[in-house]
Amino acid sequence: MIKDIIFDFDGTLTKKGTNVWKKIWAKMGYDVDENSYYKSLFYKYNNKEITHQDWCDLTCAKFRDRGFTSRDLIEIADKVQLLSNVQDTVKKLHEQGCHLHIVSGNIAPVIYRVLGDSAKYFDSINANDMHFDENGIIDKIVGTKYDFEGKARFIENYIKIKRISPQDVLFIGNGGNDKWVYESGCKTLCINPDLDANSDDRQIWNNLVNEIEDYSVIADIVREM
Ligand SMILES: [Mg+2]
Numbered sequence: 001m002i003k004d005i006i007f008d009f010d011g012t013l014t015k016k017g018t019n020v021w022k023k024i025w026a027k028m029g030y031d032v033d034e035n036s037y038y039k040s041l042f043y044k045y046n047n048k049e050i051t052h053q054d055w056c057d058l059t060c061a062k063f064r065d066r067g068f069t070s071r072d073l074i075e076i077a078d079k080v081q082l083l084s085n086v087q088d089t090v091k092k093l094h095e096q097g098c099h100l101h102i103v104s105g106n107i108a109p110v111i112y113r114v115l116g117d118s119a120k121y122f123d124s125i126n127a128n129d130m131h132f133d134e135n136g137i138i139d140k141i142v143g144t145k146y147d148f149e150g151k152a153r154f155i156e157n158y159i160k161i162k163r164i165s166p167q168d169v170l171f172i173g174n175g176g177n178d179k180w181v182y183e184s185g186c187k188t189l190c191i192n193p194d195l196d197a198n199s200d201d202r203q204i205w206n207n208l209v210n211e212i213e214d215y216s217v218i219a220d221i222v223r224e225m
Contacts, residue, residue, distance in 0.1 A: 002187070002225045003097060004164065006155060008173035009104035009111055009127070011192055013215075015081045020106050021059070023076050028066040037062070052148075056128065056141035069136040070109075077110040083192075087118045089215040093222065094121040102126060103154050105147040105177050126154060148177050155184035170225060172218070173197075179204050187225065191218075 007013055010020070018026075025031075025038045032038050045055045090100060102111060104127040111127055112119050119125065128147075131140040146154040151171075159166050166185030173181060173188070176196030182188050182204050189207040193199035199208050209221070 001096075002168065002170045002222050004099045004101075004158070004162070004169045005093065005222065006101045006103055006151075006158070006169065006171045006181075006186070008151075008171075008175065008178050009102050009106050011174040011194060012172055013082055013086050013102075014114065015083055016192060016194075017080065020076060020080065020110055023079075024063060024068065024072070027072060027076065028063060028068055030062065030066075052143045052145075052150075056143040060138055060141040063138045063141075068138045070130075070132045070138075071136060073107070073109060073130065074113065077113040080110065080114045082114060083215050084213060085215040087116075089219050090118050090121045092219050098222070099123050101154075101158070103146045103151050105144065149180045149183075151178060152180040152183040155181060155186050159184065159186070170222065182206075189221065 022032050022038065030036065030038055041050070041055050041058055044050045045052060050058070093100060100122045102122055102125045104111060106127050108125060108127040108129045111125055115122075126144055126146045128144045129142040130138055131142065133139045144150065155166070155169060155171065159169060167187060169186040171178070171181045171186050171188045172191060174190060174192050174197055175194040179198055187207070188205050189209070190197060190199045190205040191209045191212045193208070193210070198204050207221075209217070212218070
């Protein structure tokens, strides 16, 4: 049985919904359509015109201009819903001796708030972070090293440190930013895929489950691997 499981967060542990970043841009009154500044930053990052941290810094400046606070972040986090039975399932996997990790492009305080008490079942939660000044207004976004291509780097490091085979590790994800993970040589499972996930590509995704509503099935799938 697989003992090391790395989860994506958005759309993998949570119900499909608008990306949290997009929600913040919209909440701050910015356009989020195809021609928006918000989208242009993504394309610039994608075309390697700016680094991931540049992307975070430019985003932070815009959020700060409109006075984005930690309170706003909590409000957004409280609208994110876990898939049903995620909490029972991660508890069960933890009790079975699995090491669980999250590698996400979301924001760490959002993930902790959404998971609540279940966060304790994860050995690590890796995501972007936000710092707020004494008035509660955002003053720094600390970008994660482990989004996009970085997700594969996380697993490569993990395998090296734990001295295990990549095939002992399962990654569960759903989106376009998970497409590099297979380069680490780990097993990959795509669930509830986003349109940009290339879910039918069996090199990127060894396994696919198109619709999961009840997370209990994940425990069964892991047991059979
Ligand atoms: Mg995702």
